[in-house]
Amino acid sequence: MRNYDLSPLYRATVGFDRVADMMDRVLSADSAQPSYPPYNIEKMDENTYRISIAVAGFAEDELNVELRENALIVSAKKAEETEDKTYLHRGIATRAFERRFQLADHMQVTGATHANGMLNIDLTREVPEALKPRRIEISGTKVIEGKAK
CATH class of the missing domain: 2.60.40.790 (Immunoglobulin-like)
Incomplete structure (x- = not known):
């Protein structure tokens, strides 16, 4: 069985506890799935x-x-099952x-x-919608009476 050290993951991330715990559970499963x-x-x-x-x-x-x-x-x-059945083969x-x-x-x-x-x-x-990527339009600077705004 392989042992993985996930402590660098815990030290370098914030808010990913659930993902790290899930990886730890999957990697440390002692019994066969x-x-x-x-x-x-x-x-x-x-x-x-x-x-x-x-x-x-x-x-x-x-x-x-x-x-x-x-x-x-x-x-x-x-x-x-309420009936008593006799199976010759039960697959x-x-x-x-x-x-x-x-x-x-x-x-x-x-x-x-x-x-x-x-x-x-x-x-x-x-x-x-709040988490979907959105495009931000870039507007040019406007020049009014010799001043950039």
Whole structure:
């Protein structure tokens, strides 16, 4: 396992605590990242994204999508089965899970759909007008009666 020293980052920046803490958590993860359920993150265009999660075997009411403090939390819990079934082979995993995605500032969840065993979550980056770059017009100096203003 690699150890990274992030103390120069803490010494040279102000206000980036959340980013530094997130990097520290990612780099110091002791356990292997869970691979269930499989998912894709797709960039649709400049400001829209889609997270697709394979949730075969789960009904809509067994899935939960929640946004909490810039974290998108997707979880599922299968309802209790009342029938005793005998499986010769059980390859479809329907165990409970929780998957977290850390979202950047100004990311908004615009919708979620569940179809054909896939949960699709659409996200959009909505930067406020005050933070968007704007062009400042440069005006020339005016000369009135021999004086520059």
